[in-house]
Every structure is written in structure tokens, then in C-alpha cells.
Amino acid sequence: MDKRLNFAVVGCGRVAYKHLGALEALSGKARLAAVCDLDEQKARSTALKYGVPCYLDYREMMSAHPEIDVVSVLIPTGYHAPVVIDLARFGKHIIVEKPMALRICDCEAMNQACMIHGCRLYVIYQNRYNQPVQAARKAWDSGRFGRQVMATVRVRWTRHQQYYRQDNWHGTWALDGGVMSQQASHHLDLLQWFMGPVDFVQCQSATRLLDLEVEDTGVALIRFKSGALGVFEATVAARPENLEGSLSLLGEKGSVVIGGIAVNELLTWKFDHENVEDEQIRTNVSQIVSNVYGNGHVGNLADVIHAVRTGEKPSALVDGEEGLKNIRILTALYESAARNGDRVTPGMEMKLCRLGELAN
Numbered sequence: 001m002d003k004r005l006n007f008a009v010v011g012c013g014r015v016a017y018k019h020l021g022a023l024e025a026l027s028g029k030a031r032l033a034a035v036c037d038l039d040e041q042k043a044r045s046t047a048l049k050y051g052v053p054c055y056l057d058y059r060e061m062m063s064a065h066p067e068i069d070v071v072s073v074l075i076p077t078g079y080h081a082p083v084v085i086d087l088a089r090f091g092k093h094i095i096v097e098k099p100m101a102l103r104i105c106d107c108e109a110m111n112q113a114c115m116i117h118g119c120r121l122y123v124i125y126q127n128r129y130n131q132p133v134q135a136a137r138k139a140w141d142s143g144r145f146g147r148q149v150m151a152t153v154r155v156r157w158t159r160h161q162q163y164y165r166q167d168n169w170h171g172t173w174a175l176d177g178g179v180m181s182q183q184a185s186h187h188l189d190l191l192q193w194f195m196g197p198v199d200f201v202q203c204q205s206a207t208r209l210l211d212l213e214v215e216d217t218g219v220a221l222i223r224f225k226s227g228a229l230g231v232f233e234a235t236v237a238a239r240p241e242n243l244e245g246s247l248s249l250l251g252e253k254g255s256v257v258i259g260g261i262a263v264n265e266l267l268t269w270k271f272d273h274e275n276v277e278d279e280q281i282r283t284n285v286s287q288i289v290s291n292v293y294g295n296g297h298v299g300n301l302a303d304v305i306h307a308v309r310t311g312e313k314p315s316a317l318v319d320g321e322e323g324l325k326n327i328r329i330l331t332a333l334y335e336s337a338a339r340n341g342d343r344v345t346p347g348m349e350m351k352l353c354r355l356g357e358l359a360n
Ligand SMILES: NC(=O)c1ccc[n+]([C@@H]2O[C@H](COP(=O)([O-])OP(=O)(O)OC[C@H]3O[C@@H](n4cnc5c(N)ncnc54)[C@H](O)[C@@H]3O)[C@@H](O)[C@H]2O)c1
Pocket: 010, 011, 012, 013, 014, 015, 016, 036, 037, 038, 039, 042, 056, 058, 074, 075, 076, 077, 079, 083, 097, 098, 099, 124, 126, 167, 182, 292, 293
């Protein structure tokens, strides 16, 4: 009997190809059962490429394929909540791309729907699975950094107007948000994953080079509940090309800087006390990436498969509760930016607002 988990995909756009490639890489543990897209041509061409049936309606797909174990929701962010909530009725485990949704209350409703119907919800944050990030996390968990001092994330990427013209959702408040919620959601997640709960943020945002209703640039200072500080810098108006997607971690006993365009290159690995494996880490963990998505989807999906199989939650895997933390911090950033940099503590009172409603 085939013991592989059966996956289905809703949304055959850009990021779908990372998922479908990862499923091929994990073919001993997972197989693709069906795909769905509202756009018939995209649904058909993806189905043809992978040799599976295609659907225009995910409800029809779920009804026709009771063998599906996991369904991946890879559609514009503003549609994540209604589709995940509706899909939960089928009782299958759900993966949703980052960011989880655009409102705290939507994320809460997604978590509740999955709980009621007995399915688990996982949010993709594949940068956690980059080799240098995994090495840093191991050192962090073993206490090698000592007291946390400061962490910085930088996203200096290039998006031209054409990128926003390709579809009707990127760069809109209703379906996407700006660089902070779209591109830098990953980097904010890394900050939170390493540094823990946020006490408050102070944020400024601007739209400098692109003709958009959302921000193309944002910066923030973050104070964590530990007392350590964070610096967040994100722009899609870096020119002439993608320059950096990085994470710096500074502690009492050591510092690590991971750069490249996709948090993929180890630049600094220095600790007061050198360990035997340190030289090997410096030499081996950097990864070559073909684009800013990086190579982490395989590790992320492998962890989902492990979690579904065993009921355990691997420590890097982001579930619906962890995904919600990102939306709370993002909501605080947007609210602070709307209030000209006032301190904002991530909190329940803003949960009914969509990110754009805060900015307007
Ligand atoms: N993890 C990453 O690095 C990464 C990278 C890119 C995008 N994303 C996220 O993935 C999601 C999708 O982004 P994308 O760039 O692939 O978008 P895209 O516009 O390229 O593709 C989205 C697809 O979803 C389809 N769709 C919309 N509503 C649907 C529905 N109800 N049923 C079936 N299909 C539907 C559209 O027709 C389209 O083909 C977004 O949330 C985005 O933030 C994550």
C-alpha cells in the first residue's frame, strides 16, 4: 500500500512551483493528488506538467478526492481567510502561504475553524529552514549567544512597477499590503522566532519610488520583552537590483550575521569560545539560491509531513498560533506608522482592522 501523504494545491501561481518542486523532492513521502486554480489555463498547464487532475473549484476537488491528506492554499493573501475557513469543513490538514492573513481576527477565525474541524493549520516560513539559519538557531538554543543584545533584519530588494501591474492584488491594501507585510513578513518572522515576544514597536513607512497605495519602504525599532532591541528595515525600492535579505544576531558571547539576498549566506560566525564544529559551519552552511524565495520549501514541507505523520510539532514549523504572532507584530507596525511612529504594543484591541485600514 502507498503510504505517502496525498497533497492538493489551491492556486497554481508563482509560489506554487516551489511547493510542487518540493513535493517532487519529497516523492518518497508525499505525492500530488490534484491541483486547482480559478484560471483555467493555469490549472490545466500545471495539471498537464504534473500528470494529475485539475479543478477550477476547490470544493469540487476536495469532494472528488477523499484521499487528500493535506491541502496547500497558495492564493493571494487577502483570500487566505475565507478559503481556509471554508476548506476546514473537509477536515483535511491545511498549509497556507505567508503571511497568514491581513487581519488578526481573520487569523483567529482560521485557527478556530481548523480546531473545530480537527485539522491542523501550518503557515509557510521557509527561511527558518535555510542552513545558516538552522545553524544559528541550534547555537541560540544551546545558549552560545548568552544574553540577547540586538537583532537586525534588512530587506533591500528591487520591485519595479511592472511587478505590480502583472496582477490585480500585489500592492493593494485589500489583498496584500506593502513591503512590510508581503516581502518582509519572512524577516519579521525570523526576528520574532529568535528574539521572542515584542514589547513595542516604533515604525515609519513611506512610498518613495513606486506608484502604489501601500508603502514600498518601512523601518522600525523594536523593543522585545527581554529588554533586547531589534532593528527592522525593508524596501522594494532598492536599485538597481536585489541587494540583501539578512539577519544579524548579537549576543553577550557571540555574533552571527547571515546575508545574501535570501538569508542564505553565512557572513559572520564568531563566539568567545570556539567549538570544534565552528570552522565546518563557516565553510559549509551557506547556500546558493536562484531567487529570493531561497531553498527552504523542501525542509518546511518535510516538517509538515513529519508533523502530520507523528502528531509532533517540530520546533521550526509555524502553526496557526505562531503564524498569528507575525500578523500581530505587522498590525502593530502599520498602526505605529499610521500614528507617525508612536509606540504600539501588539495587542488585541487592533484585531478588527485590516493593515490598510490602519494606514488610511
Ligand atoms: N514563501 C514565499 O517565499 C512566497 C513567495 C511568493 C508568494 N508567497 C505567498 O503565496 C501566496 C500566493 O502568491 P503568488 O505569488 O503565488 O500569487 P500568484 O498571483 O502568482 O498566484 C495566485 C493564484 O491563485 C489563484 N487563485 C486565486 N483565488 C483562487 C481560488 N479561490 N481558488 C483557486 N485559485 C485561486 C489565481 O488565479 C492565481 O493563479 C501569497 O500569499 C504570497 O504572499 C510566498
